[in-house]
Amino acid sequence: MFMLHFFSFVTGGSSGIGKCIAIECYKQGAFITLVARNEDKLLQAKKEIEKHSINDKQVVLCISVDVSQDYNQVENVIKQAQEKLGPVDMLVNCAGTSMSGKFEELEVSSFEKLMSINYLGSVYPSRAVITTMKERRVGRIVFVSSQAGQLGLFGFTAYSSSKFAIRGLAEALQMEVKPYNVYVTVAYPPDTDTPGLAEENKTKPLETRLISETTAICKPEQVAKQIVKDAIQGNFNSSIGSDGYMLSSLTCGMAPVTSITEGLQQVVTMGLFRTIALFYLGSFDNIVRRCMVQKAKPEVVDKTA
Numbered sequence: 001m002f003m004l005h006f007f008s009f010v011t012g013g014s015s016g017i018g019k020c021i022a023i024e025c026y027k028q029g030a031f032i033t034l035v036a037r038n039e040d041k042l043l044q045a046k047k048e049i050e051k052h053s054i055n056d057k058q059v060v061l062c063i064s065v066d067v068s069q070d071y072n073q074v075e076n077v078i079k080q081a082q083e084k085l086g087p088v089d090m091l092v093n094c095a096g097t098s099m100s101g102k103f104e105e106l107e108v109s110s111f112e113k114l115m116s117i118n119y120l121g122s123v124y125p126s127r128a129v130i131t132t133m134k135e136r137r138v139g140r141i142v143f144v145s146s147q148a149g150q151l152g153l154f155g156f157t158a159y160s161s162s163k164f165a166i167r168g169l170a171e172a173l174q175m176e177v178k179p180y181n182v183y184v185t186v187a188y189p190p191d192t193d194t195p196g197l198a199e200e201n202k203t204k205p206l207e208t209r210l211i212s213e214t215t216a217i218c219k220p221e222q223v224a225k226q227i228v229k230d231a232i233q234g235n236f237n238s239s240i241g242s243d244g245y246m247l248s249s250l251t252c253g254m255a256p257v258t259s260i261t262e263g264l265q266q267v268v269t270m271g272l273f274r275t276i277a278l279f280y281l282g283s284f285d286n287i288v289r290r291c292m293v294q295k296a297k298p299e300v301v302d303k304t305a
């Protein structure tokens with residue numbers, strides 16, 4: 001559907017997966033707008049992206065905004081970008097963050113913060129572009145959820161719920177906009193080597209780390225490539241690797257189906273993948289139990305010493 005000169009608007013485009021998505025689009029001739037809060041990081045990312053230009057007309061515009069605070073502010077930023085570069089063809093909602101910890105140890109404010117950034121921070125930009133996309137009968141909206149948006153796991157009570165919310169939004173929105181030729185993609189990346197993951201790892205509970213190690217750490221370039229490919233093709237689901245494929249197939253629920261092949265694969269593999277999942281769940285429960293026993297041990301030793 002997209003030729004040269006499409007316009008991609010990427011939130012969280014100054015770092016990690018978002019930056020790699022911007023580079024991937026730029027390599028295909030896109031005009032880019034990056035938004036994030038920190039201006040220095042935005043300018044640095046702009047320089048890096050511009051190295052990949054394929055023609056001298058391409059532009060990278062940077063605008064500093066917090067996507068999670070005020071809808072009017074976000075709408076203004078999108079208006080500003082559209083005045084300079086024309087209507088948005090592809091919106092990528094990649095701004096997001098994570099906080100992990102046991103339910104009772106996470107600050108209550110963390111639940112609010114993650115819901116604001118990960119969920120509302122995806123609602124606002126999408127709400128601001130949707131009318132024009134529907135009118136033009138052209139558009140792609142990408143949401144970046146997570147494998148932790150397909151299953152809930154230890155330490156992610158706040159994070160997983162904010163990523164599950166994105167899926168509900170995406171499914172409902174896709175049903176509304178499909179007749180207008182606007183397609184929604186939800187990406188479910190595994191752990192990916194980014195500044196965001198490094199930050200998260202500083203405080204991640206041991207249980208969460210051990211369970212996450214089930215899937216290998218991906219490179220952000222690889223994740224970005226897959227997401228852009230799926231978005232351009234109009235695939236609702238975007239996942240990486242064999243675990244990603246199994247998880248998406250297993251948790252397809254009532255998600256829209258993009259092709260007959262995809263639907264048939266889901267039907268045929270469902271029972272097998274559920275069986276495999278039961279073994280994974282067993283091993284996750286074991287990890288949690290072993291960690292609990294391990295933590296209890298020093299106390300016992302202390303008392304008898």
Ligand SMILES: NC(=O)C1=CN([C@@H]2O[C@H](COP(=O)(O)OP(=O)(O)OC[C@H]3O[C@@H](n4cnc5c(N)ncnc54)[C@H](OP(=O)(O)O)[C@@H]3O)[C@@H](O)[C@H]2O)C=CC1
Nearest residue numbers: 012014015016017036037038066067096146191192194196
């Ligand atoms: N890395 C991973 O392992 C995985 C990541 N994901 C998801 O992918 C997305 C990107 O993750 P990753 O690349 O690791 O993250 P990074 O922390 O590396 O980058 C996050 C980006 O979002 C921006 N951002 C954060 N908060 C806001 C805000 N309130 N308003 C505007 N911009 C904001 C940051 O810039 P600034 O701080 O300057 O605003 C930065 O550009 C997230 O949604 C994350 O949940 C999903 C699965 C795995």
Ligand SMILES: CCCCCCCCCCCCCCCC(=O)[C@@H](N)CO
Nearest residue numbers: 098146147148190191212243246273277
């Ligand atoms: C048939 C069933 C197959 C089952 C495979 C199960 C694999 C579960 C691993 C879950 C890993 C969660 C990664 C979250 C990454 C993330 O979002 C944070 N790093 C964000 O910073």
